[in-house]
Amino acid sequence: MRIMYIIKAFAMKAGVERVVSDKMNYFAEHGYEVSMVTYEQGDHPHAFSLHPSVRHYSLDARFFKLSQMPIWKRPVIMRQMRHHFKEGLQDAVDKEQPDVIITTTYSMKLLDIILNIRTKAHRLIESHIACYTVRKAYDYRYNPLLHNIAKLYDKWAFRNIGKFEKLIVLTQGDAQDWSQYVKDVVIIPNPVTCYPDSIKPHDGTGRRIICVGRLNEQKGFDLLIEAFSLIADQCPEWHIDIFGSGEDELKLLNSIHLHHLEGRINILPPTSHIYDEYQNSEFFVFSSRYEGFGLVLIEAMACGIPCISFRCKYGPEDLITDKENGLLVADGQISELAEKMLWMIIHQEERLRMGLRAREMAKKYLIGMVMKQWEALFKML
Numbered sequence: 139m140r141i142m143y144i145i146k147a148f149a150m151k152a153g154v155e156r157v158v159s160d161k162m163n164y165f166a167e168h169g170y171e172v173s174m175v176t177y178e179q180g181d182h183p184h185a186f187s188l189h190p191s192v193r194h195y196s197l198d199a200r201f202f203k204l205s206q207m208p209i210w211k212r213p214v215i216m217r218q219m220r221h222h223f224k225e226g227l228q229d230a231v232d233k234e235q236p237d238v239i240i241t242t243t244y245s246m247k248l249l250d251i252i253l254n255i256r257t258k259a260h261r262l263i264e265s266h267i268a269c270y271t272v273r274k275a276y277d278y279r280y281n282p283l284l285h286n287i288a289k290l291y292d293k294w295a296f297r298n299i300g301k302f303e304k305l306i307v308l309t310q311g312d313a314q315d316w317s318q319y320v321k322d323v324v325i326i327p328n329p330v331t332c333y334p335d336s337i338k339p340h341d342g343t344g345r346r347i348i349c350v351g352r353l354n355e356q357k358g359f360d361l362l363i364e365a366f367s368l369i370a371d372q373c374p375e376w377h378i379d380i381f382g383s384g385e386d387e388l389k390l391l392n393s394i395h396l397h398h399l400e401g402r403i404n405i406l407p408p409t410s411h412i413y414d415e416y417q418n419s420e421f422f423v424f425s426s427r428y429e430g431f432g433l434v435l436i437e438a439m440a441c442g443i444p445c446i447s448f449r450c451k452y453g454p455e456d457l458i459t460d461k462e463n464g465l466l467v468a469d470g471q472i473s474e475l476a477e478k479m480l481w482m483i484i485h486q487e488e489r490l491r492m493g494l495r496a497r498e499m500a501k502k503y504l505i506g507m508v509m510k511q512w513e514a515l516f517k518m519l
Contacts, residue, residue: 139170139171139237139238139516140170140171140172140173140234140235140236140237140238141162141165141170141171141172141173141236141237141238141240142172142173142174142175142230142231142234142236142238142239142240142259143158143162143172143173143174143175143240143241144174144175144177144227144239144240144241144245144252145158145174145175145176145241145242145244145245146176146177146178146244146245147176147177147178147179147180147182148174148176148179148184148185148186148194149179149180149182149183149184149185150185151185151186151408151409151410152185152352152408153266153328153351153433153434154242154244154266155185155186156185156186156331156433157266157328157329157433158174159184159185159186159187159188160329160331160505161329161509161512162174162188162189162192163187163188163189163192164329164505164509165509166188166189166191166192167189168509171191171234172189172191172192172193173192173193173194173195173230173234173236174188174192174193174194174195175194175195175197175226175227175230176194176195176196176197177196177197177198177199177200177201177223177226177248178199178200178201178202179196179198180196180198180200186410193234195226195230197222197223197226197227197230198222198226199219199220199222199223199226200219201216201219201247204216204219220248220251223248223251224251224255227251227252227255228255228256231255231256231257231259232256235257236257236259237259237260238259238260238261238262238516238519239252239255239257239259239260239261239262240262240263240264241261241262241263241264242263242264242265242266243263243264243265243266243267243272243299244266246272246274246295246298246299247295249263249295249298249299249301249302250298253298253301253302260303260519261302261303262302262303262304262305262306262515263299263302263304263305263306264305264306264307265305265306265307265308265312265316265430266308266430266431267356267428267429267430268312268315268428268429268430268451268452269307269312269315269316269319270315270428270451271356271428273288273289273292273296274288274291274292274295275288275289275291275292296319296320299319299320300319300320300321303322303519304322304323304324304515304519305320305322305323305324306323306324306325306326306515307323307324307325307326307430308325308326308327308328308430308431308452308453309325309327309430309431309452309453309456310325310456311451311452311455311456312430312451312452313325324515326508326511326512326515327431327456327503327508328431328433328436328503328508329503329504329505329507329508329509330433330436330437330440330500330503330504330505331505332413332437332440333440333500333501333504334413334417334440334441337417337441337442337497338417338418338442340420340442340443340489340490340493344418344419344420345373345375345376345377345420346376346377346378346379346418346419346420347376347377347378347379347419347420347421347422347423347479348378348379348381348415348416348419348421348422348423348438348443349362349378349379349380349381349382349422349423349424349425350380350381350382350412350415350422350434350437350438351380351381351382351426351434352382352383352384353380353382353383353384353385353386353387353390353405354384354385354386355386355427356426356427356428356429357382357425357426357427358425358426358427358448359380359382359386359390359425360386360389360390360393361425361427361448361470361472361475362378362380362423362425362475363390363393363394363397363399363403364393364397364472365425365472365473365475365476365479366378366399366402366403366476366479367397367399368472368473368476369476369477369479369480369483370397370399370402372480373480373483376402376483377401377402377403377404378402378403378404378423379404379406379415379419380403380404380405380406381406381407381408381409381412381415382405382408383407383408387405390405391405412437413437413440413441416437416438416441416443417441417442417443419438419443420443420482420483420489421443421444421445421446421482421489421493422434422435422438422443422444422445422446423445423446423447423475423479424445424446424447424448424454425447425448425475426447426448426450427448427450427470428450428451428452429450429451429452429453429454430452430453431452431453431456432447432453432454432457435447435453435454435457435458436457436500436503438496439457439463439464439496439497439499439500440497440500441497442493442494442496442497443493443496444463444464444465444482444489444492444493444495444496445457445458445463445464445465445496446464446465446466446467446475446478446479446482447464447465447466447467448466448467448468448469448470448471448475449466449467449468449469450469454466457499458496459499462492462495463492463495463496463498463499464492464496465478465481465482465492
């Protein structure tokens with residue numbers, strides 16, 4: 139079977155890119171012919187290593203550059219880029235002759251082209267974030283005029299999503315939301331690729347809390363900083379390391395400075411050795427405002443450390459059983475997050491027991507088990 143993935147770019151060390159690379163590598167290692175089409179990659183190197191047999195087509199249709207152009211010029215350039223994308227994609231499809239084409243909701247503005255490419259391939263689409271945040275109207279929720287315009291765009295875009303044979307989502311809650319707009323919704327969670335054979339013993343001496351994610355509004359690190367500021371004086375030997383990059387880095391650094399937490403909260407660049415960092419930490423905090431799944435939660439749990447998370451849509455409540463393998467916090471409640479962090483710091487024995495239960499739960503998401511669901515889907519098609 140021949141599988142083609144169509145994604146924006148494969149350049150950022152982030153969750154979606156990691157998951158896509160894991161799946162492509164798994165398929166390639168199990169006898170599938172795999173190709174990847176990107177359109178905003180540019181000259182950037184691959185974010186993660188790929189199996190040598192995976193073929194990459196870079197179409198060089200960088201739509202993000204439109205925001206740098208005068209408004210009057212954008213419609214013309216947009217049309218040219220869409221044409222370039224269509225021609226390049228058709229050429230790649232003609233060469234690869236895929237049996238299955240998979241794209242994501244991040245390519246929303248190009249779904250009509252992907253749907254109309256000449257091919258006999260089955261067309262699938264994945265959503266990696268909560269349904270309500272996929273809507274453009276959500277981005278302009280504070281601007282009534284643009285909000286109403288975006289609602290018209292969403293109506294067109296969601297109609298296109300519904301034309302794909304299957305929409306694959308990550309959680310039951312998100313599937314229920316999507317079922318209002320799309321008939322054929324399938325739930326397949328993200329896999330955890332690395333499940334360490336053994337884990338480093340946690341004796342509590344590390345006194346490090348770890349957080350991982352892109353530095354933007356979604357990940358809620360501003361809420362995390364606010365929460366830690368409420369308890370920092372009560373745990374002077376503890377610190378937080380945040381691994382990530384993004385547009386809110388300066389804003390977060392300013393917040394750290396404002397709360398006099400320099401050295402107590404550190405922002406570190408993304409790393410390819412994140413599993414080592416998990417194992418050198420005592421517990422993980424997940425402060426997202428919304429998610430599609432929360433892959434980093436599973437990764438941390440696989441390393442035997444418990445997690446504290448907001449009950450955001452969606453993912454944490456599928457993975458964390460409150461007070462058994464981690465702690466759940468009312469969505470957006472900063473004071474409660476602070477209380478739960480302090481409880482985890484103080485209660486070392488309970489923390490260690492939660493970590494072992496978390497590691498056991500993570501086995502359900504081993505890549506072999508999850509990818510069998512994908513193979514079953516392909517056979518059904």
